[in-house]
Amino acid sequence: MQNVPASQTAIPDIELALIDRYWRAANYLSVGQIYLLDNPLLKQPLKPEHIKPRLLGHWGTTPGLNFIYAHLNRVIKVRDLDMIYVCGPGHGGPGMVANTWLEGSYSEIYPDISENAAGMQKLFKQFSFPGGVPSHVAPETPGSIHEGGELGYALVHAFGAAFDNPELVVACVVGDGEAETGPLAASWHSSKFLNAKRDGAVLPILHLNGYKIASPTLLARMGDEELESLFRGYGYEPFFVEGHEPAAMHRKMAETFDLAFNAIQLIQQAARDGTASTERPRWPMIILRSPKGWTGPKEVDGRKVEDFFRAHQVPVSNCRDNDRHREILETWMRSYDPADLFDDDGALRPELKALAPEGTKRMGSNPHANGGLLRKELRQPPISDYAVPVEAGKRGAITAQATKILGDYLRDTLMLNDEAKNFRIFGPDETESNRLGSVFEVTDRVWMEEIRPYDVQLGREGRVMEVLSEHLCQGWLEGYLLTGRHGFFSCYEAFIHIVDSMFNQHAKWMKVTRRLGWRKPVSSLTYLLTSHVWRQDHNGFSHQDPGFVDMVANKKSDVVRIYFPPDANTLVWVGDHCLATYDRINVIVAGKQPEAQWLSMQEAEAHCRAGAGIWDWAGSEDGGEPDLVMASAGDVPTLEMMAAVQLLRDAIPDLRIRVVNVVDLMALQSQDQHPHGLSEPDFDALFTTDRPVIFAYHGYPQLIHRLTYKRNNHGNFHVHGFIEEGTTTTPFDMTVLNELDRYHLALNAIDRVPGLKARSGDLVAMLEARLDEHFHYVREHGEDMPEIRDWRWRN
Structure with a gap:
């Protein structure tokens, strides 16, 4: 002693x-x-x-x-x-x-x-x-x-x-x-x-x-x-x-x-x-x-x-x-x-x-206790360097791992800020798992313990902070940001809930500091939630929970932002945007598995800036008023929505379908509720004032209803999302269990468009048969049917 x-x-x-x-x-x-x-x-x-x-x-x-x-x-x-x-x-x-x-x-x-x-x-x-x-x-x-x-x-x-x-x-x-x-x-x-x-x-x-x-x-x-x-x-x-x-x-x-x-x-x-x-x-x-x-x-x-x-x-x-x-x-x-x-x-x-x-x-x-006084802008590489080539006639035909490409962007951000030493990446033992491993080409994990000859990616001078405690990752990042630096936090979606209370406290801090003129702006806290609910089929129910964003959406609108980029180009744009912001909390939800790519980088930038938009190339309204709006937010929901659109277009050529994708979830709120909210005319221009809207959403359906309850057409919104059904199964079966799959989406569309069900008996029977076939196939073969695994959008 x-x-x-x-x-x-x-x-x-x-x-x-x-x-x-x-x-x-x-x-x-x-x-x-x-x-x-x-x-x-x-x-x-x-x-x-x-x-x-x-x-x-x-x-x-x-x-x-x-x-x-x-x-x-x-x-x-x-x-x-x-x-x-x-x-x-x-x-x-x-x-x-x-x-x-x-x-x-x-x-x-x-x-x-x-x-x-x-x-x-x-x-x-x-x-x-x-x-x-x-x-x-x-x-x-x-x-x-x-x-x-x-x-x-x-x-x-x-x-x-x-x-x-x-x-x-x-x-x-x-x-x-x-x-x-x-x-x-x-x-x-x-x-x-x-x-x-x-x-x-x-x-x-x-x-x-x-x-x-x-x-x-x-x-x-x-x-x-x-x-x-x-x-x-x-x-x-x-x-x-x-x-x-x-x-x-x-x-x-x-x-x-x-x-x-x-x-x-x-x-x-x-x-x-x-x-x-x-x-x-x-x-x-x-x-x-x-x-x-x-x-x-x-x-x-x-x-x-x-x-x-x-x-x-x-x-x-x-x-x-x-x-x-x-x-x-x-x-x-x-x-x-x-x-x-x-x-x-x-x-x-x-x-x-x-x-x-x-x-x-x-x-x-x-x-240092008023970090905005010391904050210097982060140097960021041009996002065009990371563009996935998507041609108009080949949308959805190629696949890419969105978080892998974001990892390349983060790698180069680390290099650009190496001299300033003002940017670190934080997360549990998941950087590699979340496909951000490119960062290890230029840095290591911080490690001050013994380093053995066979260890890899460990170093005293590393810029990646990994420890199996979400609390420590969150707290380190908060302290780092509040003293004038920049950071990025990636985590499995289900387990970010561990820091719910810490998020709450930081959001309250940000809210109060906005009215204190002497507190200078600090860099935003940006989360990437990946390994998400729809691709945790192999880990099972314990790893399947998209509810963090519901809590985030409760906070003051001038503090929080929630993004669901549907592909790699939109993810890179969103990530680049979030790292340049200040006095906010940004939540980005994106999968790490190979997924279809929909938008060129130029289109992604325009789409993300708008927050939501019509994908004219995917719909069949031909300039007229649609019979139906098919909408999505999230990468897997977008895939299933697109597959449902293709089913309906093939089977019912005269059905006028409008396809809407939402990347900035807060765009759904009215402008008096959130600064990113769409105006009433702009919202109505997307979702109409009286047509059925089938909305495929990444998380719990109730959140979409909360965000849109004041909108003109809210009564016609029919949201599909996670309904707390999960297990160890196949990726597509996860969507089926929660009725987010293409077949359930198409069936709901047929139910909601007046008069459509009466003339679509054969299609309804076919869709129900596909669901039955899927049920037996995955339980016999342990993988999804070829028509699911090999599906591609036809331009």
């Missing part, structure tokens, strides 16, 4: 005394935010009207966060470091707001929250108050890249920020409640992907204050020996700082920080001057044991508060109506001696103000 002797570093007592006063100032401001509407400097005895009517916020973790912040300020100044602070404890907002106000960052961004008593009063009132700021560390908080409302992602965000940022140090506080979550437990492995030569450093600080909302935390009840073994097993060198008495704790913390930052400096220096060993370095981390609700009331109403779960939120809960509670609050706040911390006008005293770093060295003003 790394217990640090007090005499190891000679830090003057007077300096530690100043840090203690700064800490008290932060604690005072934190309590004031939770409780006070007025009387910020306590120049009067507290009265009921000075207290907020609803007390919201969390005190328990805050004094520890303030303690860490004050000591990091010293380290930044002494060592001239570039540092950001990632606050993991969920509702540490009072502390982060307090510290950024003390250092001046807050008032620079929000001038009305001035550095005086009037500003302090506004600072207090706005916290967890209507029209104010949240109780957690939110986008509104200067210096933050991490939404504190949900636990589990602080450490992975910190590492994402450190990748390719060689001069940056990320101090990351992990709460002991947060440490119980699965994503955080996996996040400790992130150090195994950190290259000391080209990346920055992360200093994890595990804050053990003993309790979560209403019970003890697991790690806090573990002994030091067991904790040391745990974190040495993770690959860290743990240093312990433990105690209750502030003076002793200040000295321990300062000395331990010096040891930790010395260790970081030695690791980086050895890596960068070529003297490092081939073994992965053992990075330092700190385990801080301090009381929950430190320096707050020890008891309230005869019940233990400090160093117990009752300190978690609001320790004294009825200060407006209960005189005794109000007296406890006033005694508590006066214990910090505000007159020793602030002058008569409420400004922080000069000797304390001098403790904070200056300019962009302040953690609330570091540009």
